[in-house]
Amino acid sequence: MHLKLSPEDAAFREELRTYFTTEIPQEIRDAVAQRRELTKEQIVTAHKILNKGGYAVPHWPTEWGGRGWTDLQRHIWHEELQRANVPLPLVFNSSMVGPVIAAFGSQEQKEKFLPATANLDIWWSQGFSEPDAGSDLASLRTTAEYVEDESGARFVVNGQKTWTTLGQYGDWIFCLVRTDPDVKKQAGISFLLIDMTTPGVTVRPIELIDGGHEVNEVWFEDVQVPAENLVGELNRGWDYAKFLLGNERVGVAPVGATKRVLASAKEWAGDLVAEDPFLAARFVELENELLALELTALRVSANSADGKPHPASSVLKLKGTELQQAVSELVVDIAGPGAIASGAGEGSDLEHWQARSTPAYLNLRKASIYGGSNEVQRQIIARTILGL
Amino acid sequence: MDFTYDDEQQALRDAVRGLIGKKYSDFETRRQTVAADPGFDETTWSRLAELGALGLPFSEDDGGAGAGPIEVAIVAQELGRVIAPEPYLTSVVLAGGLVADAGSDTQRAEILGALSAGESILAFAHDEPGSRWAPTASKVTASGSGDAWTLTGVKEPVLAGARADTLIVSAALPEGGTGLFVVDPANTDRTGYPTNDGGRAARIGFNGTAAVPLGVGGDATSVIATGLDRARIIAANQAVGAMEVSLHATASYLTSRKQFGVTLNTFQALNFRAADMYISLELTRSIVDWATMVLVEGTSEEIADAASRAALQTSRASRHIGQEAIQLHGGIGMTAEYSIGSYTSHLTALDHLFGDGNHHLRVLAGKVGDHADVDPLG
Numbered sequence: 028m029h030l031k032l033s034p035e036d037a038a039f040r041e042e043l044r045t046y047f048t049t050e051i052p053q054e055i056r057d058a059v060a061q062r063r064e065l066t067k068e069q070i071v072t073a074h075k076i077l078n079k080g081g082y083a084v085p086h087w088p089t090e091w092g093g094r095g096w097t098d099l100q101r102h103i104w105h106e107e108l109q110r111a112n113v114p115l116p117l118v119f120n121s122s123m124v125g126p127v128i129a130a131f132g133s134q135e136q137k138e139k140f141l142p143a144t145a146n147l148d149i150w151w152s153q154g155f156s157e158p159d160a161g162s163d164l165a166s167l168r169t170t171a172e173y174v175e176d177e178s179g180a181r182f183v184v185n186g187q188k189t190w191t192t193l194g195q196y197g198d199w200i201f202c203l204v205r206t207d208p209d210v211k212k213q214a215g216i217s218f219l220l221i222d223m224t225t226p227g228v229t230v231r232p233i234e235l236i237d238g239g240h241e242v243n244e245v246w247f248e249d250v251q252v253p254a255e256n257l258v259g260e261l262n263r264g265w266d267y268a269k270f271l272l273g274n275e276r277v278g279v280a281p282v283g284a285t286k287r288v289l290a291s292a293k294e295w296a297g298d299l300v301a302e303d304p305f306l307a308a309r310f311v312e313l314e315n316e317l318l319a320l321e322l323t324a325l326r327v328s329a330n331s332a333d334g335k336p337h338p339a340s341s342v343l344k345l346k347g348t349e350l351q352q353a354v355s356e357l358v359v360d361i362a363g364p365g366a367i368a369s370g371a372g373e374g375s376d377l378e379h380w381q382a383r384s385t386p387a388y389l390n391l392r393k394a395s396i397y398g399g400s401n402e403v404q405r406q407i408i409a410r411t412i413l414g415l
Numbered sequence: 416m417d418f419t420y421d422d423e424q425q426a427l428r429d430a431v432r433g434l435i436g437k438k439y440s441d442f443e444t445r446r447q448t449v450a451a452d453p454g455f456d457e458t459t460w461s462r463l464a465e466l467g468a469l470g471l472p473f474s475e476d477d478g479g480a481g482a483g484p485i486e487v488a489i490v491a492q493e494l495g496r497v498i499a500p501e502p503y504l505t506s507v508v509l510a511g512g513l514v515a516d517a518g519s520d521t522q523r524a525e526i527l528g529a530l531s532a533g534e535s536i537l538a539f540a541h542d543e544p545g546s547r548w549a550p551t552a553s554k555v556t557a558s559g560s561g562d563a564w565t566l567t568g569v570k571e572p573v574l575a576g577a578r579a580d581t582l583i584v585s586a587a588l589p590e591g592g593t594g595l596f597v598v599d600p601a602n603t604d605r606t607g608y609p610t611n612d613g614g615r616a617a618r619i620g621f622n623g624t625a626a627v628p629l630g631v632g633g634d635a636t637s638v639i640a641t642g643l644d645r646a647r648i649i650a651a652n653q654a655v656g657a658m659e660v661s662l663h664a665t666a667s668y669l670t671s672r673k674q675f676g677v678t679l680n681t682f683q684a685l686n687f688r689a690a691d692m693y694i695s696l697e698l699t700r701s702i703v704d705w706a707t708m709v710l711v712e713g714t715s716e717e718i719a720d721a722a723s724r725a726a727l728q729t730s731r732a733s734r735h736i737g738q739e740a741i742q743l744h745g746g747i748g749m750t751a752e753y754s755i756g757s758y759t760s761h762l763t764a765l766d767h768l769f770g771d772g773n774h775h776l777r778v779l780a781g782k783v784g785d786h787a788d789v790d791p792l793g
Contacts, residue, residue, distance in 0.1 A: 028424075028485050029417050030708040032792055036416065099416060290787040300784045307780040311727070315702075315779070318789050319728050322701035325791070326418040339697040346694055408693050409686035413666040 032103075040103050043082070047111035050076050056112035060291065062383045064239065065114055067150075067196045073114045074147040082108075083116040084145045088129050091141045102328035109283025119151040119192075120144045124201045127218065127267050131259035140220070152197030152223070154188040154245060155268065161190075162403050164203070165212045165265065169247060171204035171219055173254070173261075180254035182206075182219060184227075184247040190397070194230050194243035197223050203264050210262075218264035220256040227251070237386035238369065272399070279340070280347030281394075282321045289313055289354050295380055296361045306361075313354055320346050338412050345404040348394035355388040416792070418704055420489070427468075427486055431493040434462055439497035442754040448500055449613030453578040455500040463490075464533025469507055473515050478528030484645070484710040488652040488703075495656025498754075498761045500613055502536060502575040504653060504768075509574075509646040510537040510583045517595055517630040517638045526581060526597070538579035540570040540598075540619055541639070548770040550640035551593040555621060557586035564596060564628060566621040574768075576600075576617030577607025583629060584621070585639060592634025596626035612761040641715045644722035647769045648710050651703045651729040654765045658699065658733060661740040661758045662692050668744055668755075685743060692739050695732040702728045705791055723775040724789075730772030733762035 032040065048056075055069045077083040078092070086101055087093035096104070108115055116122075125144045128136055143149045160167040169186025184204060191200070200221050207215030221228065227250035232240040259267055293300060293310060300307050320343070327337040358380070359366045365381030375382065395401040409415040420428065438459050439445045448456050463469055471486045473479025480486075487508060494503055507530065514526045514537070529535035543554040555568030566586050576582070582598040604620035629635070666689055669679040679685050706725035709717055737759030741748035748755045766772070 028420065028704065028708055030705070030711070030792075032416050286788050293784070293787065304780060307783050308776055310783045311776055311779040314783070314789055315724050315727050316698070318705075318724060318791060319698035319702040322705045322791055323698055325416060326701050326704070329416045330418050339701075342694050342697045346698065402687070405687045405690040406683070408690040409680075412693060413662075413686075413689055415666060415669055415680040415686045415689060 036099065036103065039100055040107060043104060043107040044111065046080050046082065047107060047113050050080065051111070051113050055114065059112040059114060060287070061379055062288070062387050063379070067193075070114050070117060071147050071150075074116050074120075077113070077116055078146045083147075084121045084125055086122075087125055087141075087145070091125075091129050091137065092145045098328040099325075102324060106283040109281070109287060112287065117147055117150065119153050119201075120147060120149070123153060123271050124151045124220075127201070127258060127271050130270065131218075131263075131267055133255075135255065136220075136258065149198045150193075150196050152191050152194045152200040152245070154191060154200045154202035154221070156190045157187060158189050162400050164268070165216065167203055167205060167216065169202065169204050170208070171206050171217060171252070173206065175254075182252045182254065182257070184219070184221065184250040184252055186247050188245040188247075189233070189242075191230070191243045191245045192241060194223075194245055195232060195240065197230070199223060200228075200245065201258075203268055206264075207262050213265040215262055216264040216268075217261055218258040218267045219252060220258060221247075221250065221252050225250050225252065235390065236392070237390040239386065239390065241390070279398075280320055280324050280343035281351050282317060282324055282347060285347070285351045285354050286317055286321070288358065289317065291380070292354065292358050292361055295358070295378070299361065309357055313350065313357065316346070317350055320350060341404060341408050341412065344398060345395075345401045345408075348391075348401060351394050352388075352391050355384075355391045359384045359388045418701075420485075424485060424489055428489045428493065430466055431463075431468060431490050432496075434466060435459070435493050435499050435501075436497055439499055442757075445498065445500065445613075445754075445757075446751070449609070452607070452615070453575075454609065454613065454615040455502060459499075460501055460536075461533045463501065463503070464531065467531075469503075469533055470527070470531025472507065472512065473523075473527045473531060477515065477523040478531045480531070484648070484707050487649055488707045491649045491652040492656035495653035495658075495761075496660050498612070498657055498758055502538075502578075502614075504646060504650055505539065505574040506530065506537045506579075508649045509642060510539040512645050513539060513583055513595060513638060513642045514629065516642065517635055519630050522597065522629065529580075535580040536575060536578050537581050537583065538573055538575045538600075539642075540573040540576060540582050540584040542570065542572055544569065544571055548643070548774055550636050550643055552585040552587050555584065555586045557588055557594055557596065557626065559626075562627055564626045565623045566596060566598065566626045567623055569618060569620050571618040572610070572616035573605075573619050574610075574614065574616050576619050577605055577615060582619070584626060585635070586626070588634065593636050593639065594632055595629040595635040595638065597629055598624060598626045610764055612757065612764040614764065637715065641718060643769050644715075644718050645710060647722040647726045648703070648706045648718075650765050650768055651699075651725045652707060654729050654733050654762055655696070655700050655703050657758050657762055657765075658696050658736045661736050661755060661762075662689070662696055664755055664758075665689060665692065665740045665743050672745075679743075688739055688743060692736045695735045699728050699732040720779075723770075723778050726770055727772050727775040727779065730766050730775070733766055734772075737762040 051073055055073055084092045085094040085096050089095050128140050157167045171182040171184045200223050202219050203216050204219050206217040227248040229246040231244045233242050327340045362381040362384040365377045366385045368377050368382045369386050371377050371382040467480045468490050470479035471482040475481045511530050530537050557564050557566050582600050584596045584598050585593050588594045602624045605617045607617040610616050672679050703725050706721040709721035740755050744755050747753050
C-alpha cells in the first residue's frame with residue numbers, strides 16, 4: 028500500500044491540467060463553474076478540442092483514437108476534467124455508442140461512424156427507455172420489422188422512446204428495438220442506428236420540474252432504416268446493451284464535479300460558515316463522505332488489474348448520486364430566499380448561483396433514477412455481492 | 416497509488432488470521448476468555464509475540480520488528496474480525512507508541528523489548544473522570560524535578576490498567592503542560608473491572624506515587640496528541656474488521672433464517688438495509704486505508720486530519736452497521752450467547768476510546784473554512 032501517485036501518473040495529471048485549463052475557452056469553463064445551462068455549440072466546441080488533444084475517447088480501442096490508459100489514468104482524466112470545469116465528452120458518443128460500434132460493429136460501420144462520433148460531428152442520442160420500460164429495460168416494445176423487397180433490405184420501426192436526453196440536438200439515435208416478439212423478452216432485442224432526419228421520426232420535448240427541456244419523447248412511425256444499420260447480430264442487442272452499461276467502471280461516481288460545487292458552495296456561503304456551526308457541520312459531513320467516496324473510486328480504479336470490476340464499484344453510482352444531490356440541497360439552503368428566484372434575468376441584483384440553485388437541485392433528482400435507479404443498485408449489491 | 420497488500424503483508428495477515436482467527440473461531444471460546452481475568456488469553460498473547468506481531472511498530476534496536484503502520488493495521492483488522500480481547504491497541508499501539516516516540520534509549524530498549532517479547536503488558540493511564548479525549552491531563556498532577564517525581568490524582572478508565580506491568584501516565588506539570596511518566600503500578604491503588612465489550616479497565620489512584628519522566632520529560636502534549644491520532648487510525652482498522660464480519664454474519668443470517676415460511680432474504684426491505692451496510696463498510700474501508708497510509712509518511716498535522724476524518728466516518732458506519740446487524744438478526748441479536756451483539760458492543764467501545772464522531776466533527780468544523788476542497792493525493 029502506498030499513497031502517492033507514481034511520478035509518471037503525477038506528470039500525466041499535470042499534462043492534463045495544463046491542456047484543460049489552457050485549451051478549453053475560459054467562458055465555457057466559467058459557464059460550468061456557474062452551473063449555467065450550456066449551449067449545444069459550447070458542448071461541441073469543448074468536445075472537439077478534447078478530441079484534438081486525444082482526450083475525448085481515451086478508453087476506445089487505440090485503432091479508433093483510444094490511448095491505452097490504465098484505469099487509474101482514466102480516473103485521473105475524469106477527475107481533472109471536472110476539476111477544470113470542462114464539459115465532459117458527450118457520454119452518448121464517447122461512452123455508449125462508440126464502444127459498442129468499436130466492439131461489435133462492421134468494418135463499414137466503424138469507418139463511417141467512429142471518427143465522426145469521436146469528434147462529435149455526429150451528435151448521438153440514446154433510445155433505450157420507453158414509457159413502460161424504465162429500470163425494467165427488457166420490457167421495451169418499439170418494433171423493428173425486417174423487410175426485403177425491390178427497394179432493398181431494411182427495418183421498419185414503430186414505437187416510442189422516452190427520456191431521450193438532449194434528443195433535440197441529436198443527428199442520429201441508437202435504439203434497442205424488438206425484432207422477435209415470440210421469445211424470452213431479452214432474446215428478441217436488436218441494436219439499431221437510426222438517422223433522426225428519416226421521415227417518421229418525431230422528437231417532442233418534455234418539460235421537467237426545473238423548467239428545462241433536457242429530455243424528449245421520440246416517436247417512430249413506419250421509419251425505414253437500412254438493414255446495414257443493424258449493429259452486430261440480429262436479436263443480440265441485449266448483450267450489447269449490457270456491454271455498454273457494464274464496461275464503464277471509471278467515472279460512474281460524479282466525485283470531481285460534486286467536490287467542485289461543494290468548494291464553490293463554501294465560497295458562496297462566505298462568513299456564514301464561521302457563523303453557523305450547523306452549516307459548518309454539514310460541510311464537514313459532506314466533505315468527509317465525498318473523501319471516502321473519492322478514495323473508494325481510487326481504490327477501485329487502482330486495483331482492477333484482472334479486468335473484472337471491483338466489487339466496491341457498485342457503491343460508486345449509488346453514493347455518488349446521493350452526495351451529488353445532497354450538495355445541491357446544501358446550495359439551495361445557502362441561497363436562502365434567493366433560492367426562489369429561478370426566473371431572475373441578467374438585470375437581477377441576486378447572484379446568479381442563487382437563481383440557479385433550485386433548478387439545479389430539482390434537476391439532480393434524476394441522478395438517483397437514471398442509469399439503473401439507486402434501488403436497482405441496492406438490489407445488485409444485495410444479490411451479487413451479499414448473496415441475498 | 417496502491418491499496419493492496421504486498422506478499423509479506425499478505426503473509427502476515429494469513430499468519431495472524433491463522434493464530435487469532437483459529438483461537439476465537441468458536442465464539443464460546445471468546446466468551447469464556449473474557450469472563451475470567453485478565454480478560455484475554457496469555458498464551459495467545461505469547462504466540463502473538465513469537466509471531467513478531469507485538470514488536471511490529473518498534474525499531475529492531477528497541478527489540479521490535481521494524482515494520483510500520485500498515486502491518487500494525489493488518490493485525491488490528493484481524494483482531495477486530497474475531498473481536499479478540501488481547502490488549503494490542505492499548506498496549507502496543509497506544510502505550511508502546513508513546514514510549515517509542517518519547518522514551519530515552521534505555522527506556523525504549525527495556526520497555527519495548529519486554530513488550531515485544533510478550534513479557535510485559537503496558538498501559539497508558541490518560542483518561543480522567545470528566546475528561547473527553549483531550550491530549551492533556553488536569554486531575555492527575557505531577558510534582559518534583561529531575562528524575563524524582565510524584566503523581567497525585569485519579570485516572571479512569573485505564574484500559575488494561577489492572578493487568579499492566581508498567582504504566583505510562585500523563586499528568587499536569589507544575590509549570591503548565593502535560594508530562595508523561597513511567598510508573599510501577601505496584602505503588603498505585605488500582606481496581607479493575609470489565610468494560611461493556613468484555614475488555615478490562617481500571618480506576619487507578621496515585622497518592623504521592625513515585626514516577627520517572629518518560630524521556631527528557633517536560634510538556635508532551637503534542638506527543639500524546641499524535642499518539643492518540645495513531646491509536647484512532649488503528650482502532651478504526653480494528654472496527655473495519657469487526658464491521659466486515661458483522662455484515663457477513665448478517666447477510667448469512669438473512670439467507671438461512673426462516674419467517675412466514677420463507678428465508679428473510681425474500682423480503683426486499685431487509686436486503687436493501689443490508690446493501691446500505693455494505694456501502695457504509697466499503698466507504699469506511701477506503702478512508703481507513705488512506706488514513707493508515709498517511710500514518711506512514713504524513714506530518715503530525717496531516718496525521719491529525721486523517722485521524723479525525725477516518726474516525727468520523729468509522730463512528731457513523733460502526734453505529735449504522737452495529738445497530739442494523741442486531742435489528743436484522745431480531746431477538747437472537749440481543750443475546751450474549753450469539754456473537755453479533757458483542758460485535759456491536761465492541762464497536763461502541765472502539766467509538767468511545769479516542770473520540771466519537773461528534774468530537775471529530777467539531778474538530779473538523781473548526782477548520783472547514785481553511786480549505787476549498789480536500790485532496791487526498793495532495
